[in-house]
Amino acid sequence: MKILPLLAALVLAFSGALSAQTILNGSILDGATGDPLIGASVLVKGTTTGTVTDVDGSWTLTVSGLPTILQFSYIGFAPTEVEVVDLEQDLDIRLGDNAVTTDVVEVRGRRIGEKQQQAALTVETLDAIAIKETAAANFYDGLGSLKDVDLTAASLGFKIVNTRGFNSTNPVRSLQIIDGIDNQSPGLNFSLGNFLGASELDVNRVNLVVGASSAFYGPNAFNGVIAIETKDPFLQQGLSAQIKVAERNLVEGGVRWADALQNKEGQDWMAYKLNLFGFRADDWVADNYDPVFDTTLGRDNPGGYDAVNIYGDEQSSTFDYSGIRSRPGLGEITRQGYRELDLVDYDSKNLKAGVAFHFRLNPEKTLESTELLVSSNYSTGTTVFQGDNRFSLRDIQFYQHRLELRNRDKFFLRAYMTHEDAGNSYDPYFTAIRLQDLSKDDVAWASDYASYWQGTVVRKISQLEGWPACFPQNCSLSEQDQQRQTFLAQPDIQDLLDGYHMDAREVARQAGRGAGNSAAYEVGTQRFEQAFDSITSTLASEGGTRFFDRSALYHLHGERKFASIWTPNADSRLEATVGANGRFYTPNSQGTLLLDTMGRNIDTWEVGAYGGGTFHLNNRYKFSASLRADKNQNFDLLFSPAASFVYTPTERTTLRASFSSAIRNPTLNDQYLFYNVGRAILLGNLDGIEGLVTVESVREFANTQDASRLEYFDVDPIRPEKVRTLETGFRTTLFEKLYLDATYYYSFYTDFIGYQIGVDLDFANNLITGGQAYRVSANAQDRVTTQGFSIGSNYYFGNYFSLNGNYSWNKLNTATEDPIIPAFNTPENKYNIGLAGRDIPVLENYLDGFGFNVTYKWVQGFIFEGSPQFTGFVDSYGMLDAQVNFTLDKLNTTIKLGASNLLDNQVYQVYGGPRIGRLAYISATYNWQKR
Structure with missing residues (x-):
């Protein structure tokens, strides 16, 4: 920063302070209690030469010579003047109280004042x-x-x-x-x-x-x-x-x-x-990627979850396919969202x-x-x-x-x-949502995701070895659903589902590439930067997030x-x-x-x-x-x-x-x-x-x-x-x-x-x-x-x-x-x-x-x-x-x-x-x- 060389120059310019001829010291006390007063002022009358008392009420002041008149003051006390004619003069000053300050505290470091x-x-x-x-x-x-x-x-x-x-x-x-x-x-x-x-x-x-x-x-x-x-x-x-x-x-x-x-x-x-x-x-x-507190989806959900500092990945009823029998394994999904770090x-x-x-x-x-x-x-x-x-x-x-x-x-x-x-x-949370809407709305995204799942993934799942062969004529729908859930819950099947969801998510993000603005805006690309700048520079009342x-x-x-x-x-x-x-x-x-x-x-x-x-x-x-x-x-x-x-x-x-x-x-x-x-x-x-x-x-x-x-x-x-x-x-x-x-x-x-x-x-x-x-x-x-x-x-x-x-x-x-x-x-x-x-x-x-x-x-x-x-x-x-x-x-x-x-x-x-x-x-x- 340009301020650094300026500060250095100022320090050097004033490092040689003027030496003085006479050094006086003493203390300022509360006249009623004897309590030392921190921050009380000592001033050479008619000059700008002065100082304030330390934590124990003591002060040291350099003056040009004697005799001199010192003014002692503290908020809430009557000020006083003392003519100093001798270096041996007693300068332990007691101020009389003729007013009461609203300051309720005087902290003295090693001692606590009466007013506090x-x-x-x-x-x-x-x-x-x-x-x-x-x-x-x-x-x-x-x-x-x-x-x-x-x-x-x-x-x-x-x-x-x-x-x-x-x-x-x-x-x-x-x-x-x-x-x-x-x-x-x-x-x-x-x-x-x-x-x-x-x-x-x-x-x-x-x-x-x-x-x-x-x-x-x-x-x-x-x-x-x-x-x-x-x-x-x-x-x-x-x-x-x-x-x-x-x-x-x-x-x-x-x-x-x-x-x-x-x-x-x-x-x-x-x-x-x-x-x-x-x-x-x-x-x-802010990079907390844990699931948002008290939400139902966790890191182990193949379709994603709502992370604290990722925005646009929130749960929605639009994304819940867990009750649809024709799309086994799809379950509840979330959009990918954008990290705060990128916004x-x-x-x-x-x-x-x-x-x-x-x-x-x-x-x-x-x-x-x-x-x-x-x-x-x-x-x-x-x-x-x-x-x-x-x-x-x-x-x-x-x-x-x-x-x-x-x-x-x-x-x-x-x-x-x-x-x-x-x-x-601007609001980065809402910026993430605007970026997603600019690509495609939630309904379109979920439709692309679910269509890929039904057209491609369901066939792959049904061909897996061990897929339940029970049909309604042989067992009830509830029994069939239970068998499918048990099958899909197996660790090796869960690993496969993770991969299938990654494929479906990518298809949903990129579906329609080359057909207008339906593809997702990828962080780091010029297309993303242009959209981001446009959204964050447009007022929230006009469709942006500024x-x-x-x-x-x-x-x-x-x-x-x-x-x-x-x-x-x-x-x-x-x-x-x-x-x-x-x-x-x-x-x-x-x-x-x-x-x-x-x-x-x-x-x-x-x-x-x-x-x-x-x-x-x-x-x-x-x-x-x-x-x-x-x-x-x-x-x-x-x-x-x-x-x-x-x-x-x-x-x-x-x-x-x-x-x-x-x-x-x-x-x-x-x-x-x-x-x-x-x-x-x-x-x-x-x-x-x-x-x-x-x-x-x-x-x-x-x-x-x-x-x-x-x-x-x-x-x-x-x-x-x-x-x-x-x-x-x-x-x-x-x-x-x-x-x-x-x-x-x-x-x-x-x-x-x-x-x-x-x-x-x-x-x-x-x-x-x-x-x-x-x-x-x-x-x-x-x-x-x-x-x-x-x-x-x-x-x-x-x-x-x-x-x-x-x-x-x-x-x-x-x-x-x-x-x-x-x-x-x-x-x-x-x-x-x-x-x-x-x-x-x-x-x-x-x-x-x-x-x-x-x-x-x-x-x-x-x-x-x-x-x-x-x-x-x-x-x-x-x-x-x-x-x-x-x-x-x-x-x-x-x-x-x-x-x-x-x-x-x-x-x-x-x-x-x-x-x-x-x-x-x-x-x-x-x-x-x-x-």
Whole structure:
């Protein structure tokens, strides 16, 4: 990639950082508890020279000389200034708390902060240091080692994070935000993982709020929130660059540059940052050729079977000749189909670029100044996404723009918009079917196959030695059929049948060669390429398989915080937060995904407002309550209450109990989807569906011809789903070395959104003449409940080492006759265990710290429920990740060598997806901080 020589040149250009005259060091602590503050800022007044504190609250700063004035600040604490006149001066600074931040976590690596201990909900965090130490190939994969987290890889370029069940490759029950901005796809309504996300160089930390969180985050925060916080260009200036190479021809590079401009008084008034990230690799290949889970035909069926990652080979009643006596041995047949490997672009690419400008409206107030933020992000690339089908996303593009006015810990007014363009993306599953139809339809193919069998193969079979000579005048038809089945089941006869079926399949594929387009399209031929290009470049609504999506969303959000509206005594206070937001969707799929054709307007708006307060009593008790109201134009006004109690009996122990709730408005897909996936048409359900027949009763009718066995049903219009969660837990530190965090939850879902499958039948003379299967978005009639328990621990020893582990148990309790398909898709048991070392004194004259991390993950097998093609069992698996890292201080460069899935244990994380193998990598990260 062209970015590589550029990165190398930048590293060399800045490898000789300026030496300084005076080195100062100290620490920043919480004035009330003495707890060290990570990420607190130290700034030389009137300059851009500054730094942030390390994991133990310590800091080191080079200044041009003494005396100098240092400014110390941290979000939620009153800033302070200190004049430094002597190198021996005590610079252990204690910040006083005059406000309460909404950040619920400060992870310190070796110590756990008070605010994390007192958080009412379960929160997991990956901070800048943890990102450096993760053994995974990138920070986003590193989230998979956190407690309560499920990481699903549908491809190298598309990873999905989910918590507490109902996992999906299109996670509509979790919210992902970057600096407060929702990064969901406007048309499909689910988060895009890190495809549209932040560059690793610009990530400050990632907080995962686990569980129902609608009260402050909105309707989509149903099972959890992934909140990514990027670096502030006022506080973290300079040049960062990274290059990474790995197996599968992976090459990845990124650059971040941040700087500030000063006014005539020498005060920073504007800061900006530029980010560029590029990635390419040979993607994991989906090559599962096992029979689709729970289908009747296996590998031993001579007429073929339906393989998971071969498309167009599905079973059909059109192909079932097992009951026809005149064609012995023909049985049930399937078309040959096309492998995904032959239909998908596995050249995975991702390019992300971003720019942000921060303006201080009152520069003299530094961090307390109101700021105006303007930012823009762009992402494009090619990858494989798995939803109801596997999709080849080619040249897909996203644009995101933000305008925000804010004052830290006081208020913000934020407006942003997201636009997407599906580019040349298409559905490979349906492409296979289109290729087959272009050759010949199913009826013609089956006719060619059966005609060859009856005209050629039956004669060969009847001449085989031992073919049953029993005729109806000597025995019954049932006896004759039994004798034939016994004869055909012999191993040597089965081998002959395999050959006969291969001949028949080839005849059916090639019959009519030279007579138009009746012959099959062979992979690798020019004829195939021309047909493939034509199909994938034609919109699905016009007979092809390319989908069109130029949807957009527009969002406005405002919030005001009141740090102390009542202070009955020095150790007690009441704080409050109020806010409101509105969102407007403008879907545009031209009928390829949604029902937005023939002038139908499906633009959709939703609004919400919320408020809440927290009362801190005597530094031991914390009571919180909040309420949110949401209204979608198509649904009723709904409320999401929440309340919590936190008790801190000692400095090291916290007990907590909470009630939280969330609502989830049906997505645009749930309301307006109309998409043919081959076996069925997927339907949104805003208005309700009538007159469907259950699949089971259709089968019974086919066997009995008894119309009374047909079971008809209607599906009510889709409604928002709601969840209420009770949660309790404790956090404690034992012996100053062992940190424990345990949680138990029980969730109640009402109007749970899943889907039902039914058939719309055509009849003539009491016979089925046709039918269309539908999968309809629907609400469960019964209440769905889940429960779970998790525990995490961190044990620190030997000054440099830590032993980390966590265990999670999640259970879907509901077992009823409700026809809804819940798609829990979550292992009941999973755990992670790891050993890490940081800043180990090895070769101290050359290296500024040596570290390592080894992590083992185990996941219990579970049923993954997706589309009919992609529903099946995911086997239990274990994966070992490992890395070592060291810093070349004189070059400001950190080298990291590691591998995810080090033992190359080929595993499926999602049914229908690829096997995930080893990904060994080496990276170099250059970081020059501007002084």
